[in-house]
Amino acid sequence: MHYYRLIVFTIILFSVVTCYGEHVADSTERQHAELSKAALSNDMLQIYSSKLCMDNSMLTINHLHTVLYPKLGTLEYNIDGNVTLQEKVILKTVISVYGLAIISRQIDLCSLNQKGICPLRPGRIDIKGTYKIPQNVIEKIPKPIFVIPNLDLEVDFLLYNHGDTELLKELACVQVHVTNNKTVTNVYAFWITAALSISILLASIYALCWGYTLTNTYLLFTVYTLFAHIQGTAMLRMLTLPIISSMVQSWIINYQWSLGTIPSRYVQGVADWYVLATSTYPFNHMEAASFINPERYRLSSDETLNVKAEEIDTNKITLMASETMKYLGAHRYAFREDFISSNIFVTSIITLASLIVVTLIFLNAVIISINIMIKIPHNSKFNYIGFLGRNYTRIIKANLFRVLLILFPPIVLISVSEFNCKSSPALLVDAVVIFAIALLLLLYAVYRLFIQARKSKRTYGTVKYSLFVDDQFVAKYGLLFLQFKSSCYWWLLVQVVYGFAKPFSISMSLFNGKLGVTALFVTELIYSLCSYIFQPYISHRMNQVHFLVHGVTVLHLFFFFFLLTLSRHLKS
Template structure:
């Protein structure tokens, strides 16, 4: 059953990924012990098998404590399945005569063997093309007479093909970035509904990429295809190699009292083992105690988790934290410069007459507020990355300067997002207290919407608080990934519980803005939970056969690759419609929380809610400039609500209020329905009617008499409130 399933999986994978190479080959560069107290160790192991000329080139340098005649047994494992087993008697094999009578001391072997055609026929052609070949050669050495086991070594085999491809990383990064840019442009053009949908999906896609990267950073051994696949998304965690940045990180570490590692520059003398799934072997533990000073000749180093990710990216382990930190700072700087450049570009195009004066008006007039909101969103995007790296740095302590940076960054980001979240909750609670609807103030004030909207626009108005559970989810997940690098089983169990909690939460509460967005995020949560279960299997907590782990590694890659492709296409299509459609809002139904009636847009006011939204935003002659609930003028301690309303009536707070009072969308003296007469409708919507005055946050003072005469206020409908 399992062999047939394995064969089918391999054939499917090979058909889906037809990699090509100028020359077929199978090679290995690391020989690792697979037995405690092994009597043979190698610090240099390079073997290359080329089927075109049937040659096997190898170079081995090691140390042996074995004496006397020995026998060797070779075993080939493919995805955990024992494909070949053969006895090798050095005394009967001319190529291995040097090992017939072994003596303690250093061993150096260098040769070029000619492989016979019958051996060649036993190697399937798929072995040369399948990406991230999960194959291993294991050699057990025992005494010829007593059969006493003396040594066990194993070598991972590779054919040079991998699913870890730079084009994949570039494509995923560009599409995720395109979604965020498209949402910003669409919002500037006045299509707030489309912008909210595209931004929500783009942020969820980016979160899925970060989740894949975090799975690759976990400490449990991973099948080669899983480690390679998750490596494609490490750019989302700032793990990107740039030569001069590595030099800068090394300089900073030395300048602040640290000592950089030198593993990448000592590969000729140090055997590096990138930890993979062990095939039923006893736990060997950390074979080498590493230090920041680097490695000495004959040393063997095992990389796992974040170290494994950094080594695959060709980044020294002591530079991983600084690399992620530097890229986060560069990201913030580039975004800031991009917004400023776009502001000046818009002004130049308007002056040149190549852009209409009413395009991007809100951005051009309030670009500084928009920039603040964008920077807050960038902090939210970088939150998982910096939390994992900062927690991990606290366990490594590469230098005192880096530890200080980690603590400062971690505390700052947590405080900023916690304060922003509390700000949103306070605004929403005030809106509920005044208007029985959180959407009223959350969406009516452009300044607050531009600055804090990144925390709540993806959720329905009644679930404005759901950003708090999301932040807790990210923080706890980052803590386990960053702090528990020494125990992959603990990480796996914790991730299963964390992902299960999120999946249950989003499935039961459905907090996102509409059915499609809820489905989008529920699917991501479900796939993340499934991936966490796979990681639990990879940790070998169930002690399953190697073939099970090998097949599950291939399945992990296939379903995540297919799902990522679907998500990418969805975001790409929605971004295309947003950018190239004349009125992209027609693709989306209005939100049931009536946010569209409060958000400033370019559409005509056609409903009572629209008129109310215009009044709340301060549009029209004699209206207040804004709702006045920004952080700089929002203080519950300085004035009570009644004091602020009285001060507004007496002429205080003149920076927010004009002499003429705002217009009410409802005539308090009219209790019927709007008629078909334009003049009557004009009176109904408050154009010619007596108007009550607003309080500081745009509340209707004479709202209560009208509510008493009318059981249900129109702006409560669709917000999740039944009265």
């Protein structure tokens, strides 16, 4: 059976399901009403958030919600903001698609002959209403704008003094994001990718218990390769970057399950209780959504996400106007996905621990079923039960080592992220302990592997005997190295180092976005080159697929990050 085809087919299936899925999820009654209108008109354009694109802007937007229904010919708008200007101004509008400015227009507001805008006066702006747009104006809007998923369309509004004809000094700058409510995020893709990956993991356990060594070896390779690809993709969303393409963000959401960051009321409740019990109040940032616009932020000089709170006074927390909440990396992800920043670590650990429990339950269920079948007449051919009986506890430990190696990258990522979070001291201790245990266990397994190989080399003149013939050693550690050639048993150490370096590079972006991205690219490039040079797997096709998957990841990082640098999406 050509197992390599299974890997390629699965990755292609992931891509197809992910890229062509559509899922629209809204929570408020107002948004549901808008979706009902959109269902009648099929198409819509919506502006739901704004951000300041300069410091000390004289125009700020507290709340912005505007929806255009082209087939109905209506524009609904609700704008709440503040102006500190008292002069005549020129408005410049810049429309950007995927980071590239395509249209730039300027207009003298006095030429509109509208009261209140010539000149502008300090005060509050509060505008609500519905506007009927002529059909000939709507027809000028390109049709693809209404159908492209995760439309990355932004409009910058810049104000200049009326006498500044060369537009040299900006008085205000506000940027709004335009969406058509179509996305590649798909709840079915989310669970299908999770089910397929976990099913392959369980299939490898089944093959191991029945003694299908070669099948188990190929499935081991498949599991490691798929999880490395999925986890590596999911981690990109936790990079500390000023802007990541909205389509890329939505695409990556389909893989977030691999990091354990699955929203669940029960898990969130447990995490809330734990944080409360350790003397830190779990503030859900989204609870403040009715008081502040969660998307109202500015890009400061250090490229962090800052949420300005004018004043929030509830029974739980009071934030004064001078306070700025900063969210970076994993905590920015927690803010945007309605997690509590201080317990994303707890949520992820609970989910990953649940996966370990599921694998152990499945392993024991298979072993019990084999014990039952062996007692059935005419089933005496199942002689492998003797190996299971002699090495039952070792096989349990082997599966724990395997799952730990698979889950090591997300453990590193969320643990290091927790080191930079001012939350409960107990959570910090938990992060240190869990990270240390995971790292020490894997290093211990690597140490035992090297000691066994050296002993075999010294006694028998080859590493093959003790590594691949010793039943007890194979039962306990075999799942970590059986997929490697005997001459490349040391590749396990490379996998552990790679599993640490990649998430650690992403964590580095908390302090310097460009440095973290560069370290991530270099790590992936070195690993791919080493896998091509040493060809560590037992099958030539395994090596080809392994290099292909990681080579694609390198190209992905190159085009995604370095081309974004050219379009000024990535700044130091």
